[in-house]
Amino acid sequence: MRRTTGSLLLTGTLLAGAFGGALPANAIANGEAVPIGKYGFSVKLTMTGIPTADGGKRDSACSGALINRRWVITAGHCFRDANGVRVERPVADETTATVGRTDLTSNAGTETTVVAVRQSPTADVALARLAEPVGDVEPIVLSPTAPKVGAQVRLTGYGSVTSTNPVPETRLRTGTMKVAEVTASVTELTGNATPCPYDSGGPFFLQTRGGPRLVAVVSNGPSCPHDEYEHAARTDNITGWIKGQIRE
Numbered sequence: 215m216r217r218t219t220g221s222l223l224l225t226g227t228l229l230a231g232a233f234g235g236a237l238p239a240n241a242i243a244n245g246e247a248v249p250i251g252k253y254g255f256s257v258k259l260t261m262t263g264i265p266t267a268d269g270g271k272r273d274s275a276c277s278g279a280l281i282n283r284r285w286v287i288t289a290g291h292c293f294r295d296a297n298g299v300r301v302e303r304p305v306a307d308e309t310t311a312t313v314g315r316t317d318l319t320s321n322a323g324t325e326t327t328v329v330a331v332r333q334s335p336t337a338d339v340a341l342a343r344l345a346e347p348v349g350d351v352e353p354i355v356l357s358p359t360a361p362k363v364g365a366q367v368r369l370t371g372y373g374s375v376t377s378t379n380p381v382p383e384t385r386l387r388t389g390t391m392k393v394a395e396v397t398a399s400v401t402e403l404t405g406n407a408t409p410c411p412y413d414s415g416g417p418f419f420l421q422t423r424g425g426p427r428l429v430a431v432v433s434n435g436p437s438c439p440h441d442e443y444e445h446a447a448r449t450d451n452i453t454g455w456i457k458g459q460i461r462e
Contacts, residue, residue: 242409245389246389248370248388249316250317252316254316255281255313255352256277256370256386257280257313258315258318259292261305262306274412277413277414278342278431280351280354285342285344285459286313287428289338289433289447290333290334290447291338302330304330310325311327312324317384318384328345335455339447354417355424361420365392366390369390369407370388371387372413374410377438382411392405395443398451401430403443403446404443408438408439409435409444410438413432416432417430430450432447433446
């Protein structure tokens with residue numbers, strides 16, 4: 215059974231979307247709550263009023279990371295039209311980005327809206343432009359190189375902790391996984407702390423002496439928790455494209 219995107223119809227019925235023939239990943243099973251103020255670059259994306267193929271509307275959510283004062287990186291499939299096609303625009307009536315708020319029940323951090331989207335032509339990666347810059351959070355640094363097989367990477371996300379009747383967490387969660395394989399566009403990962411619904415787009419990063427270095431974002435995988443391969447979309451090999459979009 216593949217993990218659903220964690221998209222919810224307004225009626226409360228789960229909607230299983232698809233990307234590239236597989237259902238994409240979406241919080242972190244077997245993870246732990248993040249201490250207040252840590253990994254402040256983590257972002258919660260909340261979409262309300264996404265059009266559906268039957269003419270209705272649904273709500274959804276994704277995770278992401280701040281990579282520039284005005285840009286968030288996330289999964290490409292977080293922005294899809296009513297036919298499930300990735301698009302370069304906010305598809306919901308409103309897409310809200312919450313940055314630097316470890317506990318979503320608090321008023322910490324910054325809350326703004328997404329006004330533009332850029333889709334990677336080679337990976338399940340999208341960039342979301344914010345309506346206003348975020349000045350009180352240090353963006354995560356892009357790694358220009360892929361992690362080595364066997365390396366431990368950390369992920370953060372605001373998703374559920376299970377694929378069964380998933381509900382987004384109100385507290386940022388984190389966990390670690392190991393790199394099993396690196397392909398042209400995907401980093402294969404294994405581990406006990408696995409992404410769940412609403413974790414899509416959450417950052418995978420190396421913890422270095424110079425700070426966190428982004429290497430991939432949550433893309434797709436089996437229903438959580440699981441002990442199989444997690445397929446993360448690489449970001450290290452598209453840093454040129456990312457920087458070019460931000461400059462534009």
